[in-house]
Amino acid sequence: LKNRDDAQAIVDALEEAIYWVDKVKEERKPRYPWPPFTTSTLQQAASRTLGFSPPLAMRLAQQLYEGISLGEEGTV
Known part of the structure; x- marks a missing residue:
């Protein structure tokens, strides 16, 4: 292609063409699930995707492990 007009002519022809x-x-x-996190891969993923520091990631993981109290509803 030597110039813009030549390129545009090809684009126009392709847009008008019929495809099948x-x-x-x-x-x-088969789709296999991701392997479970190790401590280090959890910290890396939390840092890479969420911007969490390793201590924050571990603190949140510990809170999830221990459960969160919902008052009268119990612990989740």
């Missing part, structure tokens, strides 16, 4: 699906291949692929 020749084949569809269906197959089942």
Whole structure:
């Protein structure tokens, strides 16, 4: 392509073209769950995705482990 007009002509032709699906291949692929977190991978993921410091990540994990009191409803 030597200039913008040549490129635009190709884009226009492609936009007006008719396309069709020749084949569809269906197959089942097993999906495996992610492995459970180790302490270090939990800290890394919390830091990378949420911006948490390692101590904060561990404090939150400990709170989840111990449960959160909902008063009369009990501990979750």
